[in-house]
Amino acid sequence: MSRTTSFKLVLLGESAVGKSSLVLRFVRNEFSDFRINHRVSIGFAGAAFLTQTVNLDDNTAVKFEIWDTAGQERYKSLAPIYFRNSNAAVIVYDITQPPETSFEKAKTWVRELQRQADPGIVIMLVGNKLDLSASRKTSTELGKQFADEEGLLFAEASAKSGEGVEGLFMEIARKLPANPPPTRTPASRQGVRVEGQAEETPSACNC
Amino acid sequence: MPAFSNGRGGARATGPTRESFDDELENLALDARAKLRLSDRRGIRESTVESADDAAGIFDLYGTSRESWAPSHGGRVSSDSLQRGVQALERNEGSVHEPSPVDQNHLGKVERVQAMEELVPPSPMSWAGPMEAISNGDRRYSAASNLSQSQGYGAGGRRTTLTPDITVTPELDSSRRNRDLRFRDSTISDSTSTTTANTTPTRLSPSVSRLSPATRHASGVGVGVGGNARAGTSQASFGSSQYPGEEADAFHVRSTYARLEAEGVHGDGWEAGVERTRGGPSSAGKRATVMEPSKGTNLGEDEREFLASLDRYGFVNEPLRNRSETRLALIPVAPLLKIPKLPSTSPLAGRAREEPSMGAGPGGDGPSPKVPDSPRMGEGRGRKKEEERVDKWMKMMSVKKRDQGGNIAQWGWKPEVQNKADPRQIVKRVYKGVPDRWRMAAWWTLAEDASQRNLGKGKGKRSAEDLARDYMSSIDHPSTFDVQIDLDVPRTISGHTLFVTRYGAGQRSLFHVLHCFSMLCETCGYVQGMGPIAATLLCYFDPERVYALLVRLHDDYGMHSIFAPGFPGLLEAFYVQERLMEWLMPDVFQSFSRNMISSSAWGTKWYITLFVNTVPFSQQLRLWDALWLDGRDVVIMTSVAILWAFKDLLAAPTATFESILSLLSSYFVAEDEDKLMRWIRRMLRSPGVREKMDGWRDEWSGLVRDGKTDGVLL
Numbered sequence: 001m002s003r004t005t006s007f008k009l010v011l012l013g014e015s016a017v018g019k020s021s022l023v024l025r026f027v028r029n030e031f032s033d034f035r036i037n038h039r040v041s042i043g044f045a046g047a048a049f050l051t052q053t054v055n056l057d058d059n060t061a062v063k064f065e066i067w068d069t070a071g072q073e074r075y076k077s078l079a080p081i082y083f084r085n086s087n088a089a090v091i092v093y094d095i096t097q098p099p100e101t102s103f104e105k106a107k108t109w110v111r112e113l114q115r116q117a118d119p120g121i122v123i124m125l126v127g128n129k130l131d132l133s134a135s136r137k138t139s140t141e142l143g144k145q146f147a148d149e150e151g152l153l154f155a156e157a158s159a160k161s162g163e164g165v166e167g168l169f170m171e172i173a174r175k176l177p178a179n180p181p182p183t184r185t186p187a188s189r190q191g192v193r194v195e196g197q198a199e200e201t202p203s204a205c206n207c
Numbered sequence: 208m209p210a211f212s213n214g215r216g217g218a219r220a221t222g223p224t225r226e227s228f229d230d231e232l233e234n235l236a237l238d239a240r241a242k243l244r245l246s247d248r249r250g251i252r253e254s255t256v257e258s259a260d261d262a263a264g265i266f267d268l269y270g271t272s273r274e275s276w277a278p279s280h281g282g283r284v285s286s287d288s289l290q291r292g293v294q295a296l297e298r299n300e301g302s303v304h305e306p307s308p309v310d311q312n313h314l315g316k317v318e319r320v321q322a323m324e325e326l327v328p329p330s331p332m333s334w335a336g337p338m339e340a341i342s343n344g345d346r347r348y349s350a351a352s353n354l355s356q357s358q359g360y361g362a363g364g365r366r367t368t369l370t371p372d373i374t375v376t377p378e379l380d381s382s383r384r385n386r387d388l389r390f391r392d393s394t395i396s397d398s399t400s401t402t403t404a405n406t407t408p409t410r411l412s413p414s415v416s417r418l419s420p421a422t423r424h425a426s427g428v429g430v431g432v433g434g435n436a437r438a439g440t441s442q443a444s445f446g447s448s449q450y451p452g453e454e455a456d457a458f459h460v461r462s463t464y465a466r467l468e469a470e471g472v473h474g475d476g477w478e479a480g481v482e483r484t485r486g487g488p489s490s491a492g493k494r495a496t497v498m499e500p501s502k503g504t505n506l507g508e509d510e511r512e513f514l515a516s517l518d519r520y521g522f523v524n525e526p527l528r529n530r531s532e533t534r535l536a537l538i539p540v541a542p543l544l545k546i547p548k549l550p551s552t553s554p555l556a557g558r559a560r561e562e563p564s565m566g567a568g569p570g571g572d573g574p575s576p577k578v579p580d581s582p583r584m585g586e587g588r589g590r591k592k593e594e595e596r597v598d599k600w601m602k603m604m605s606v607k608k609r610d611q612g613g614n615i616a617q618w619g620w621k622p623e624v625q626n627k628a629d630p631r632q633i634v635k636r637v638y639k640g641v642p643d644r645w646r647m648a649a650w651w652t653l654a655e656d657a658s659q660r661n662l663g664k665g666k667g668k669r670s671a672e673d674l675a676r677d678y679m680s681s682i683d684h685p686s687t688f689d690v691q692i693d694l695d696v697p698r699t700i701s702g703h704t705l706f707v708t709r710y711g712a713g714q715r716s717l718f719h720v721l722h723c724f725s726m727l728c729e730t731c732g733y734v735q736g737m738g739p740i741a742a743t744l745l746c747y748f749d750p751e752r753v754y755a756l757l758v759r760l761h762d763d764y765g766m767h768s769i770f771a772p773g774f775p776g777l778l779e780a781f782y783v784q785e786r787l788m789e790w791l792m793p794d795v796f797q798s799f800s801r802n803m804i805s806s807s808a809w810g811t812k813w814y815i816t817l818f819v820n821t822v823p824f825s826q827q828l829r830l831w832d833a834l835w836l837d838g839r840d841v842v843i844m845t846s847v848a849i850l851w852a853f854k855d856l857l858a859a860p861t862a863t864f865e866s867i868l869s870l871l872s873s874y875f876v877a878e879d880e881d882k883l884m885r886w887i888r889r890m891l892r893s894p895g896v897r898e899k900m901d902g903w904r905d906e907w908s909g910l911v912r913d914g915k916t917d918g919v920l921l
Binding site (some may be wrong): 006015019047048049050051065067070071072075077078081082085126171 | 485691694695732734735773774778803806807808809811812821864865868871872
């Protein structure tokens with residue numbers, strides 16, 4: 001009889017680095033080129049919720065409850081809602097972009113999590129679009145080095161080819177504690193507050 | 208033949224200075240018209256053009272060469288198309304003035320003044336693609352016909368004239384291309400190149416423009432007057448030149464859309480197209496040769512098949528289109544037959560909120576909803592009823608304004624409808640569903656009504672015509688959101704013929720509408736989620752009208768506070784919605800509280816995109832019918848209706864965090880959309896409900912003011 005433990009996982013990263021594609025590959029083993037398959041990005045506004053279970057061994061299964069968040073900066077203010085109670089975070093950047101863009105953004109997400117998330121959160125840094133490594137602009141070493149410094153897991157993957165996707169989630173699953181930390185506590189709910197809420201009053205439009 | 212690529216390498220910076228431009232502008236404005244028609248055109252040209260090098264340098268800005276039709280690229284233009292161009296010129300002999308491109312330039316310079324006086328520029332939507340081929344009588348006022356009728360708005364008369372007065376055209380055209388004349392150096396220089404490129408420049412200029420795909424792509428009768436001018440002034444005038452401080456990526460995006468707006472895109476409406484902007488200017492090398500537009504020839508088999516597969520709204524008729532990543536949930540009709548009454552006090556009053564359950568909860572998946580047979584079910588229903596309603600709407604609405612071409616510019620209610628003792632007739636008809644061919648008229652009129660009602664509450668409102676002008680004039684200004692918008696455009700609406708082609712007419716309009724809208728309000732800028740709304744509107748309206756409606760949503764339908772940073776309107780809506788839940792279905796409220804389901808976890812998308820891609824398009828349209836009438840309360844009440852329909856599952860003791868969120872992240876198909884709409888209508892019309900909702904809004908404002916919002920929302 002296998003034992004399933006549920007963990008919350010949040011995907012973060014800049015717009016169009018492939019967050020939804022990674023999760024779609026992981027959850028349904030599909031890749032969708034929106035231009036060919038007429039598919040709408042699912043984490044487009046707010047966040048999409050998906051689940052997937054992986055078997056660690058015959059007796060242990062890990063169920064991921066995944067929040068696929070919107071990448072636009074504006075939605076950053078909603079992100080704490082999704083990562084405050086998360087056990088794991090996958091922070092995605094695009095290796096075909098120069099490091100000062102999506103990789104830099106990934107770094108700021110790491111800082112954000114270190115500041116606001118549960119201290120025990122497992123963070124995986126992922127360089128996506130490995131299938132386009134011919135036009136790579138962010139080196140593996142750069143990602144690896146940053147991950148080592150910050151104590152993160154690190155992987156490069158391709159949502160398109162599937163390379164490395166299953167593996168990175170397995171690695172997270174293995175790193176997670178056998179028993180889920182009690183994140184769903186009344187104390188933590190008090191902390192859930194939309195960033196900037198206090199200073200943002202619905203004001204008259206200044207346009 | 209001298210080629211305008213000869214002088215490649217010239218520096219843009221050697222163009223006229225800003226100051227000299229200002230002076231010149233002033234002069235031009237003083238005697239604009241007189242000067243325009245002066246025969247001494249050469250003189251003007253010599254005073255403004257620096258060198259051919261300048262001109263050619265501009266092309267490098269675009270990172271591409273004009274391979275498709277430019278004569279200088281000898282051999283690319285087929286003799287056939289050349290001939291057609293000449294014929295076209297001959298047909299217009301006598302009626303065509305022969306402006307040198309420089310004239311067009313100068314016309315461009317004074318256009319601003321003139322535009323303010325009299326002109327509403329033509330719709331940039333000159334596409335009459337495959338939708339036209341499949342259009343049928345049923346679509347009189349819907350998407351397909353809009354496209355072909357688009358010229359009807361504003362300067363439609365000019366647009367459809369059979370003997371276009373070319374000297375006028377550049378004014379029309381450039382009025383939307385350049386507002387800030389100080390940056391017009393590119394066009395100036397560019398004109399030289401066109402001149403040098405043709406041995407008989409004055410004569411050939413119009414004919415060259417006719418060779419551009421855009422021209423022939425444009426709708427039949429008008430011969431694409433706008434396209435003419437655009438092509439005639441050649442590439443560098445597509446969009447303004449790069450602004451100081453405008454990032455290269457953003458400029459590349461903006462100029463690419465502008466260029467393709469003039470050129471058209473091969474296979475528009477059914478082919479996927481080629482990516483040209485993602486990844487920045489360096490991706491420009493991927494540019495494909497622009498092929499002959501397929502319009503006018505027989506449809507290929509693939510194209511025919513694609514078009515035949517479209518449903519009445521223009522979507523690819525594929526049973527599980529776009530849904531494989533999402534769960535489907537059938538909104539059951541039974542619960543919606545019961546209209547609850549709002550109790551005078553909350554049933555939960557005085558009771559403590561339930562503590563969140565600890566641990567992972569039951570291992571099972573929790574209760575789950577029924578799955579609909581198909582995400583498109585119900586779409587065939589009621590078509591007969593819709594036919595009947597068409598006549599009723601015909602009796603309700605009348606033409607309020609026509610443009611000079613005789614096209615309908617504005618609809619209005621018939622006086623007897625408005626003055627009727629029972630004003631609920633409109634309400635009932637709207638909730639029963641506006642017949643699709645009346646949607647354009649009805650939505651527009653309802654939005655104008657809402658705007659009228661709000662007059663005086665805010666700042667002075669802009670008229671629809673003003674807004675159309677705003678749209679045209681801001682189209683060539685840089686927006687800091689251009690790169691993000693470009694990322695979102697191709698993934699905004701799936702499987703619709705208007706948006707299926709990369710940089711096709713629909714995607715270009717979507718880009719331009721969002722681009723302009725992102726500059727409307729400094730606070731809001733562009734937010735992901737605006738796209739799906741704009742795309743829905745583009746299925747029914749011309750871009751400038753879509754822009755106007757977005758402004759109405761922003762100003763009059765509370766979307767400003769939804770889009771503003773921190774989403775204050777969203778939180779307010781959640782507060783109101785949670786109060787309604789608490790009063791109407793306390794067990795659901797408690798279940799959410801127990802399982803720590805925050806409203807933002809599942810409701811954000813509903814509120815920000817107004818149910819686009821959450822329910823089938825046909826049902827989304829029904830909700831929007833009501834939205835234009837009753838405003839933001841409709842969105843809240845729709846959310847509550849969905850919760851109400853699933854309340855047994857959501858409140859079940861076995862419900863878990865996962866089961867609840869999985870359910871609420873579904874793509875919903877109403878088993879009976881009429882009953883869903885009826886529930887929403889009856890709830891909103893129940894005595895005191897909307898007042899109560901407003902009261903809760905005030906309550907929330909108070910909490911925000913006092914900084915006491917922590918822990919108030921689920």
